[in-house]
Amino acid sequence: MKDHRVTTENQYTLAEEDYIKAIYHICQQSQEAQTNDIADRLHTKPASVSDMLKKLADKKVLNYIKYRGVTLTEEGMKAALNLVRKHRLWEVFLVEKLNFSWDEVHEVAEQLEHIDSALLIERLDAFLGFPKFDPHGDPIPNEKGEFVVKPHIPLGEMEIGVTGKVLAVQDISASFLQYLNKVGIYIGAKVSILDKIDYDGSLEVKLDEQKTILVSKEVAKNIFVGE
Amino acid sequence: MKDHRVTTENQYTLAEEDYIKAIYHICQQSQEAQTNDIADRLHTKPASVSDMLKKLADKKVLNYIKYRGVTLTEEGMKAALNLVRKHRLWEVFLVEKLNFSWDEVHEVAEQLEHIDSALLIERLDAFLGFPKFDPHGDPIPNEKGEFVVKPHIPLGEMEIGVTGKVLAVQDISASFLQYLNKVGIYIGAKVSILDKIDYDGSLEVKLDEQKTILVSKEVAKNIFVGE
């Protein structure tokens, strides 16, 4: 039957889009995307990834040399940024307009990002007031793929005594976000490190100049602070 | 890759959903859905429809006897009404919130109706103020599949001199709706027949107690009036 997406606007299948986006996200962290990393991220097998890499390379979406990691081409990058834009705009919509919590939006946005209508995204962007960041603090690219980057560091690397704001989270799993809800950490929260525990690397954190909480090294790695 | 829809909520593939909805719409007009009618509606070939009917019959979605038309089972009807509900709620969203015109929404809603999240639809419904009709005047089923039916007749069958309101349109093609925009006909417009032209069956229509327009028999068949 085909999905109803019109090919005049959209050149890639739903599966191809997910690969493009996965490769984009992996390359954000490590230059090149490895076959196994892509498979992990998409919950597929490496063999399936190899097949798709060949196909996407043929379509000039990525730079591929066998047995080497891949990177996105100019064209692939454009496609990826548009998908990221759509994903994050939908997340804003779900939180701002439909009262979703930030731990409930990812899965739905993972579907909505594939809706193919330039007009829809243009209008949605305007309806939301042209937001610059999504509910997890991640920047939203504009139509040209440009986005602002606020300088930020992991909470664990903040100096003792310095005060900063929570700007983003790296882990967007529901379990992590629900943990943050529970301890009272949110995007925009004012934080400062009171003490670093040598024994296990955990941190004593002053939150909003009110309560003091203890967060593990693992948690601290996944919270970005800045400003 | 699979679409990202979760199987706990959704039992049918995107293609299956489109077949279910097509069969529902055809059965609204003619008791049984014929293979060729389904193929026409979905722009597929009758051979493809036969394959799918067998599959959907196995899944207990429809009542199927070879060489006979099909009807939806209880379960198929439930699925169809949920799809119709989602389609129409999204159409309302596009028109009411994103300033789409009623001739621009169908294609996008055709994609959005497949997004799989009960929470999303529940919240969207509330956000829109629990609308009872979509931008084309079609009723929106509630979560249980119930909907209100306003009694209505084709404009062509209205008595001369009686005044009514445009309640819905049957043809939702962009070209038809754009024609209606041009002549000033919209859902809720006040209409009465001034005269019926014997020669070609066209109608002289008084619109909103202001201007008089002439509409063809074809057009009159696709406009429903009532109240």
Added chain:
DNA sequence: TAAATTTTTTAGACAAAACTAAAAAATACT
């Protein structure tokens, strides 16, 4: 550097959903 391990690719299958061409059933027309 040679062996062991890990990563990636190839080969071969499979399911979903479409297609064309041909056969079979149902319906319409003398």
Added chain:
DNA sequence: AGTATTTTTTAGTTTTGTCTAAAAAATTTA
């Protein structure tokens, strides 16, 4: 009733995207 036409189904392919098992290349380790 018997033929012609239309409708529907079957048979056999194709494309997309997945999989497992096995081979090949790259990397790590001894």
